[in-house]
Amino acid sequence: MASHPRHLRKQLVVVGHGMVGHRFVESAISRGLTETYDITVIGEEPRPAYDRVALTSFFEVGAQALSFLPSGRYDDPRVTLRVNTEVVAVSPRQRIVTLASGEDLHYDELVLATGAAPFVPPVPGHDLENCFVYRTIEDLEAIRDAAKKAGKSGVGAVIGGGLLGLEAANALHQLGLETHVVELAPRLMAVQVDDIGGKTLSRHIDSLGLTVHTGAMTEAVLGDKKGRVDRLALKDRNPLDVDIVVFSAGIRPRDALARAAGLDVAERGGVLVDESLRSSDEHIWAIGECAAVGGMMYGLVAPGYDMAEIVVDRLLGGEGSFTGADMSTKLKLLGVDVASFGDAHGQTEGALELTYQDAVSGVYKKLVISEDGKRLLGGVLVGDAAAYGILRPMVASGMELPANPEELILPTSRGGLEMDLPDDMQVCSCNDVTKGEIKEAVSDEATLNDGGPCVDAACVTAHTRAGATCGSCKVVVKKIVEDHFAATGKEVDRSLCQHFRMTRQELFDVVAVHGYTRFDDIIEGHGTGRGCDICKPAVASILASLLNHHVLEPGNRQLQDTNDAYLANIQRNGTYSVVPRIPGGEITPDKLIAIGEVARDFGLYTKITGGQRIDLFGARMEDLPAIWKRLVDAGMESGHAYGKSLRTVKSCVGSTWCRYGVQDSVGLAIELELRYRGLRSPHKLKGGVSGCARECAEARSKDFGIIATEKGWNLYVCGNGGAIPAHAQLLAGDLDKDTLIQYLDRFLMYYIRTADRLQRTSYWMDSIDGGLDRIREIVVDDALGLGAELEAAMDKHVESYFDEWKATIEDPEKMARFVSFVNAPGVPDPNISFRDERGQIAPADNEGPVALGPTIPVGAPR
Amino acid sequence: MTVNTETTYEVVCRLDQIEREGGVTALVGGEAVAVIRTFDDQVHALSNYDPYSRASVLARGIVGTRTVDGEDVPFVASPMHKQAFDLRTGQCLDDPTVTVATYDVRVVDGVVEVGPRRA
Numbered sequence: 009m010a011s012h013p014r015h016l017r018k019q020l021v022v023v024g025h026g027m028v029g030h031r032f033v034e035s036a037i038s039r040g041l042t043e044t045y046d047i048t049v050i051g052e053e054p055r056p057a058y059d060r061v062a063l064t065s066f067f068e069v070g071a072q073a074l075s076f077l078p079s080g081r082y083d084d085p086r087v088t089l090r091v092n093t094e095v096v097a098v099s100p101r102q103r104i105v106t107l108a109s110g111e112d113l114h115y116d117e118l119v120l121a122t123g124a125a126p127f128v129p130p131v132p133g134h135d136l137e138n139c140f141v142y143r144t145i146e147d148l149e150a151i152r153d154a155a156k157k158a159g160k161s162g163v164g165a166v167i168g169g170g171l172l173g174l175e176a177a178n179a180l181h182q183l184g185l186e187t188h189v190v191e192l193a194p195r196l197m198a199v200q201v202d203d204i205g206g207k208t209l210s211r212h213i214d215s216l217g218l219t220v221h222t223g224a225m226t227e228a229v230l231g232d233k234k235g236r237v238d239r240l241a242l243k244d245r246n247p248l249d250v251d252i253v254v255f256s257a258g259i260r261p262r263d264a265l266a267r268a269a270g271l272d273v274a275e276r277g278g279v280l281v282d283e284s285l286r287s288s289d290e291h292i293w294a295i296g297e298c299a300a301v302g303g304m305m306y307g308l309v310a311p312g313y314d315m316a317e318i319v320v321d322r323l324l325g326g327e328g329s330f331t332g333a334d335m336s337t338k339l340k341l342l343g344v345d346v347a348s349f350g351d352a353h354g355q356t357e358g359a360l361e362l363t364y365q366d367a368v369s370g371v372y373k374k375l376v377i378s379e380d381g382k383r384l385l386g387g388v389l390v391g392d393a394a395a396y397g398i399l400r401p402m403v404a405s406g407m408e409l410p411a412n413p414e415e416l417i418l419p420t421s422r423g424g425l426e427m428d429l430p431d432d433m434q435v436c437s438c439n440d441v442t443k444g445e446i447k448e449a450v451s452d453e454a455t456l457n458d459g460g461p462c463v464d465a466a467c468v469t470a471h472t473r474a475g476a477t478c479g480s481c482k483v484v485v486k487k488i489v490e491d492h493f494a495a496t497g498k499e500v501d502r503s504l505c506q507h508f509r510m511t512r513q514e515l516f517d518v519v520a521v522h523g524y525t526r527f528d529d530i531i532e533g534h535g536t537g538r539g540c541d542i543c544k545p546a547v548a549s550i551l552a553s554l555l556n557h558h559v560l561e562p563g564n565r566q567l568q569d570t571n572d573a574y575l576a577n578i579q580r581n582g583t584y585s586v587v588p589r590i591p592g593g594e595i596t597p598d599k600l601i602a603i604g605e606v607a608r609d610f611g612l613y614t615k616i617t618g619g620q621r622i623d624l625f626g627a628r629m630e631d632l633p634a635i636w637k638r639l640v641d642a643g644m645e646s647g648h649a650y651g652k653s654l655r656t657v658k659s660c661v662g663s664t665w666c667r668y669g670v671q672d673s674v675g676l677a678i679e680l681e682l683r684y685r686g687l688r689s690p691h692k693l694k695g696g697v698s699g700c701a702r703e704c705a706e707a708r709s710k711d712f713g714i715i716a717t718e719k720g721w722n723l724y725v726c727g728n729g730g731a732i733p734a735h736a737q738l739l740a741g742d743l744d745k746d747t748l749i750q751y752l753d754r755f756l757m758y759y760i761r762t763a764d765r766l767q768r769t770s771y772w773m774d775s776i777d778g779g780l781d782r783i784r785e786i787v788v789d790d791a792l793g794l795g796a797e798l799e800a801a802m803d804k805h806v807e808s809y810f811d812e813w814k815a816t817i818e819d820p821e822k823m824a825r826f827v828s829f830v831n832a833p834g835v836p837d838p839n840i841s842f843r844d845e846r847g848q849i850a851p852a853d854n855e856g857p858v859a860l861g862p863t864i865p866v867g868a869p870r
Numbered sequence: 871m872t873v874n875t876e877t878t879y880e881v882v883c884r885l886d887q888i889e890r891e892g893g894v895t896a897l898v899g900g901e902a903v904a905v906i907r908t909f910d911d912q913v914h915a916l917s918n919y920d921p922y923s924r925a926s927v928l929a930r931g932i933v934g935t936r937t938v939d940g941e942d943v944p945f946v947a948s949p950m951h952k953q954a955f956d957l958r959t960g961q962c963l964d965d966p967t968v969t970v971a972t973y974d975v976r977v978v979d980g981v982v983e984v985g986p987r988r989a
Binding site: 506507537538539540541543544545562565566567569570573574578580581582629824828829830831832835837838839840853854855856857858859860 | 880881882883887888889890891892894895896897899900901902905908909917918919923924925926927930931932933934935936937942944945947949950952954
């Protein structure tokens, strides 16, 4: 792939493979920097970059789920990643970095992304056994091991009540330790929130059973005889008996390499860089927490990402510069929403404050407003941060406040948000989407939703990405969409079609509650007219999901959509394609030969599908029964390629053969495909199972994807390929097989019951209030108490499964429909003809209807 | 094929061979004709050739009704891309410029007969 011999290509070395270093490499690949540079990334930790912001979820989901690069390598061969490797020196004059092994690497350009290290205050005893910091997965593993040893009555203390300290406290609490938070300042999260906000947060945390000590100074950590942590001595207070201490008293930029190399560093630490992120050496750049831009260090990931993009831009010859960052934050700490944005402390001269406090429910909101009362400068939200999505952009855009700004923070029941935001206001800061762009997506001129405008917020999110990353602006997106439809007088019509004034979910409930089995009863009781090509297949799918009967039963088959109606996939010339099921992609040579013989004998075009099956094209409708007779006799069954139903569960070869595999992915894929085969659903369903983190089965591009771990299986849901690809997201990790199947049963049945017609799982997830978290509550925590019912419904499906093609060819009544002409069953339709392409058939186009000559029947060649 | 000599109607099948809101394809005068039966047992015949997809498929479409100017219009939707055609006139309900040919059709003693193509 390299466009020049290696010695002619420039060498770029990145020191540090954390979140920012990884982002830099990703951007370098996608923006074409690797066309001119070979990149070597050096990471000190034993694993590739992972999501450090979500570190607390490590205990729940495991290291795999946090990883940004589970395969351990980048898709671009011009990038080399070396983990577990330490850089010990940089020589700017020779342009060399030296590794701990003594190896020298030449560079043309060097990017420092070494991040920051936790600051451990120099109190006596800070280095005793069981003193920890909270930064890496290894730190968390060590804390977990110590907590296990401390047992049920173990006590832990976190020194530092800032954002990271509370994350650490959450981790100790999760591990079952009695947890104390010791903070020197008079309140928690002193940087982000004010006094009342800090107190409100303290009350929340107290109520969870943690103990908060503010204004408390740690004098020493005292050890027992074995040199292990035993007590924490606090100034002017009683000491605490503790087993574990975690220091989280801030971070310091890791600038030692730069200092030793003679680069300029900032007064308070950090590699001093200018707005282009260039250090005092013109070939050395610094990004992320190790960089001090004009002397200022940024301890959040978003500015680090910005810096990474800017250096890529500069190396490509661009003019990008870093001019500061929005330090606003919104997070959920121990289940409490906390947000801080703009001038949260009212430091602007003459700033006014507007506060709302509800001590009973633990909600505190503060707005900082300019002296003239016209502009929002910043604010603090604790306990309810729903307004963050609208308030943060108001600060950023400097728009004028409404006449009644208090409405912005009052509970919605007392007024709520009624205001007109300007079109150029950025609503989604993660993906830079303005209000104007959201309105465009729903305007009549829009063409992104099947050629028309979006009709709901979920569609807008899918197409514009607004709300797709952190989700904090979703409420605003929804409001803008609703306001738009209200203003244009268009009622947001959720009706299935003109015959049913209800959604698919409502219709599903109606059919289930009444126990209907016939379309005629349903439309008579709940609809108007005689139905159409939208509601009939929808009803057919609902009936199939509920009853699992044959879709070609009399009275039922006229409801079926094109492909279901003949149990095959119609192609452009009116012929069909045939796909036998090949569970998990595993097939015996005998079956493979049988498929080949059928294709040869019926003259069918043959192609391998993306779902690890074989598709046979060009079958005339009247030949389908004979083709299937042969396939059924050879031991095969319908692959349901024609249905809105389970298609395939794709697999890699797994631990049986692969030297990397850790679990039997083929075995699981077959078991799942056989379990869910024939399951009718609102849209097609695909699954995948990978036998290790290399993910060769591409499981995360499926509606449900399973990836093997050393301990079991990780379950990902709601992914898809297609026009708007979506990666499946982790629902639960390290599951044993029984639990995995239980969760999948619940997930699939809940989707089938509640999704809209033709709504794929990713859209469905976006349309649910609470998204993936809500799905997890329902599927994993069984928050609605539906678990047993959903599992029973799936059991019923599994028990009542039968091969619908076998049932069809055994029933003369069903077979009667498979004729070319009702009055000339032996005559092939003259409209169908074929040409030759690469040794197989291909459809030949006709300009108009083709009539059969009175004397010469011109049947198409077989 | 039996040709009824006094008129130009061709017998295609018994009425009960066509399902309610279903269709069959018949070979009439060498051409593929979709013969469709509605819920109220009306029978309609139109060219089986879908002018949009250029395939001979209309008899395999879903049959229903659509409200147009307050009237319930019986239609068949092409199984290819779902354009709807008025069963009585062949008029495409989604595009006034497109029409498919229709045929005279009658039911005599439970037997469906298709006549000449209408002008």
